[in-house]
Amino acid sequence: MDIIYTIWLRNLKRYIRSKSRLLGSLGMPIFLMLVLGYGLNSVVVLPGMEQGYIGFIIPGIISMSVLFTSVFAGIQIIWDKQFGFLKETLVAPVSRLEIMLGQTFGGATTAVIQGLIIFVLSLFMGLKVSSIPGFAIAIVFMILIGISFTAFGIAIASRMDDMHGFQLIINFVIFPIFGLSGALFPIDDLPLWVRSLTLLDPLTYGVEGIRYGLLGTSQIDPLICFMVLSGFTVVMVMIGSHLFRKISI
Amino acid sequence: MFAITVENLTKEFGNFTAVNGLSFNIEQGEVFGLLGPNGAGKTTTMSMLSTMLKPSCGKASVNGYDILNNEDEVRRSIGIVFQDQSLDEELTAYENMDFHGRLYRLDKGIRKKRIIELLELVELADKKENLVKTYSGGMRRRLEIARGLLHEPKVLFLDEPTLGLDPQTRNHLWDYIEKLSREKGITIILTTHYMEEADKLCNRIAIIDKGSIIALGTSDKLKKDVGVDIIKIVSSEKEKLWSAVSSMPGIKNIEIHDDSLTIGLKDAEKHVVKIINMAYSRDIPIGSISIHKPTLEDVFLHFTGRTIREEEASGKEQMRMMRRLRR
Numbered sequence: 001m002d003i004i005y006t007i008w009l010r011n012l013k014r015y016i017r018s019k020s021r022l023l024g025s026l027g028m029p030i031f032l033m034l035v036l037g038y039g040l041n042s043v044v045v046l047p048g049m050e051q052g053y054i055g056f057i058i059p060g061i062i063s064m065s066v067l068f069t070s071v072f073a074g075i076q077i078i079w080d081k082q083f084g085f086l087k088e089t090l091v092a093p094v095s096r097l098e099i100m101l102g103q104t105f106g107g108a109t110t111a112v113i114q115g116l117i118i119f120v121l122s123l124f125m126g127l128k129v130s131s132i133p134g135f136a137i138a139i140v141f142m143i144l145i146g147i148s149f150t151a152f153g154i155a156i157a158s159r160m161d162d163m164h165g166f167q168l169i170i171n172f173v174i175f176p177i178f179g180l181s182g183a184l185f186p187i188d189d190l191p192l193w194v195r196s197l198t199l200l201d202p203l204t205y206g207v208e209g210i211r212y213g214l215l216g217t218s219q220i221d222p223l224i225c226f227m228v229l230s231g232f233t234v235v236m237v238m239i240g241s242h243l244f245r246k247i248s249i
Numbered sequence: 250m251f252a253i254t255v256e257n258l259t260k261e262f263g264n265f266t267a268v269n270g271l272s273f274n275i276e277q278g279e280v281f282g283l284l285g286p287n288g289a290g291k292t293t294t295m296s297m298l299s300t301m302l303k304p305s306c307g308k309a310s311v312n313g314y315d316i317l318n319n320e321d322e323v324r325r326s327i328g329i330v331f332q333d334q335s336l337d338e339e340l341t342a343y344e345n346m347d348f349h350g351r352l353y354r355l356d357k358g359i360r361k362k363r364i365i366e367l368l369e370l371v372e373l374a375d376k377k378e379n380l381v382k383t384y385s386g387g388m389r390r391r392l393e394i395a396r397g398l399l400h401e402p403k404v405l406f407l408d409e410p411t412l413g414l415d416p417q418t419r420n421h422l423w424d425y426i427e428k429l430s431r432e433k434g435i436t437i438i439l440t441t442h443y444m445e446e447a448d449k450l451c452n453r454i455a456i457i458d459k460g461s462i463i464a465l466g467t468s469d470k471l472k473k474d475v476g477v478d479i480i481k482i483v484s485s486e487k488e489k490l491w492s493a494v495s496s497m498p499g500i501k502n503i504e505i506h507d508d509s510l511t512i513g514l515k516d517a518e519k520h521v522v523k524i525i526n527m528a529y530s531r532d533i534p535i536g537s538i539s540i541h542k543p544t545l546e547d548v549f550l551h552f553t554g555r556t557i558r559e560e561e562a563s564g565k566e567q568m569r570m571m572r573r574l575r576r
């Protein structure tokens with residue numbers, strides 16, 4: 001436990017210190033929220049959505065924020081590898097699993113904080129939270145997205161030697177995961193083939209879970225969301241720790 | 250008990266043999282040097298001994314623990330300063346130390362006390378709250394050494410501890426290392442390609458080239474093995490001196506250079522008087538005379554037929570600096 005805490009603490013210190021990264025990673029979500037939210041609010045009418053399109057996408061934007069922050073946090077291992085710091089951790093008499101879990105929880109924590117910042121901002125944009133337990137449910141889903149995708153980032157970083165492949169991962173893996181997730185559009189009326197892709201995307205269940213928590217309605221049963229996302233999280237942590245164990249420097 | 254035993258240690262990368270059947274033992278409290286040019290296999294050897302790399306064959310033990318079967322105990326017994334920097338630049342010096350102390354499960358009280366003590370030892374106590382990215386190369390190296398000592402290891406590994414540092418900082422670090430070995434009795438194994446460093450710090454030196462040990466012993470013994478001292482005489486009548494000296498017994502070789510004559514022989518101190526007397530009796534003027542004992546450089550040359558390639562080393566350092574700048 002001590003070791004996991006130690007590594008978690010380091011991640012948090014680094015996060016709090018890099019103000020520019022903190023602010024920078026808020027840029028995109030806020031931009032999308034303003035442009036899509038205000039821009040399309042009057043055009044797009046969603047049946048059954050009392051809070052309009054802007055209310056609809058806020059959970060999506062929060063998920064996006066958590067997704068990107070956590071993947072970045074996992075991939076940070078590559079920097080540690082390049083800057084040599086990883087050796088310091090790996091040569092200590094601690095298990096790789098502890099290191100990996102510390103990194104995962106650290107990344108997930110920063111991701112959830114980032115998501116909460118977006119949440120607070122969206123309160124100013126008129127979001128009305130359905131209930132306190134609902135808010136707690138949303139946080140649970142943010143934590144699951146954070147853990148699973150930090151582990152995902154660690155898995156990728158364990159197989160990469162430098163940052164060259166990074167752009168590739170962002171463009172061909174992370175953006176599609178976000179785009180297909182139903183963060184920005186309702187999934188009920190989609191053509192069948194797009195809909196099945198969407199249902200294969202683990203983030204969909206995170207978005208829907210947060211949506212249920214914050215707005216009180218969702219297109220997928222929140223219990224199913226919880227089970228699918230939890231399962232995905234367990235699998236990702238297993239894959240991540242397996243690959244991290246085999247990392248060599 | 251030996252602090253380190255190494256038996257036929259070998260590492261292959263594909264079909265390239267980086268370390269080829271090393272065997273040696275290190276006494277407790279000894280400062281042991283691995284001296285060799287770039288690519289000799291020094292870092293690879295260190296990596297295997299510190300359990301970061303699995304040997305292809307052979308075995309080794311550190312502090313009595315087998316490096317293959319008892320990884321965790323080996324890791325608990327050692328402190329290591331890697332060749333390349335391994336600090337977190339976004340943390341302060343104190344936080345880097347604290348992180349290390351927690352990883353090695355030191356209790357809070359002990360941790361705090363030792364961190365302060367060690368930072369004082371390496372004279373960084375007043376800068377302990379500064380971020381490491383504001384530190385100079387020498388300060389970083391000192392911090393890494395302090396960090397490596399925090400959990401009171403029995404054996405300290407130093408991989409090129411003074412690479413890329415200016416001569417003054419280097420001297421400073423040498424003093425620390427000597428002090429550590431003297432006051433704490435820690436066994437130290439260090440790698441270097443600076444002859445002077447090995448000469449000054451190490452009780453025994455293994456000269457390693459292309460993955461194999463080519464000579465091992467104290468610096469004095471290695472130099473004795475080379476066997477020849479050089480007497481250099483500056484004289485206006487070199488040829489006359491040459492013919493006079495060549496007839497003396499015990500001379501191994503003799504060469505005429507632009508302004509001087511060099512004579513290779515054993516126990517130069519004993520012969521130098523005879524040479525002066527003889528030159529005097531034959532009226533040969535002598536401008537100056539000096540005796541050169543063999544250096545480790547000569548030892549390396551003697552055993553490999555090559556000089557250790559310092560210029561290549563400095564090229565590599567420059568590359569490293571550039572890499573650091575690009576970051």
Ligand SMILES: Nc1ncnc2c1ncn2[C@@H]1O[C@H](COP(=O)(O)OP(=O)(O)OP(=O)(O)O)[C@@H](O)[C@H]1O
Binds near residue numbers: 290
């Ligand atoms: N992971 C690796 N894969 C393939 N070859 C390697 C690997 N690590 C080291 N080598 C090779 O093994 C040889 C020994 O490398 P090593 O780093 O041990 O040398 P060194 O004595 O520490 O040199 P230097 O003074 O430059 O640090 C080199 O030729 C190097 O290219």
Ligand SMILES: [Mg+2]
Binds near residue numbers: 291292293332408
């Ligand atoms: Mg090396």
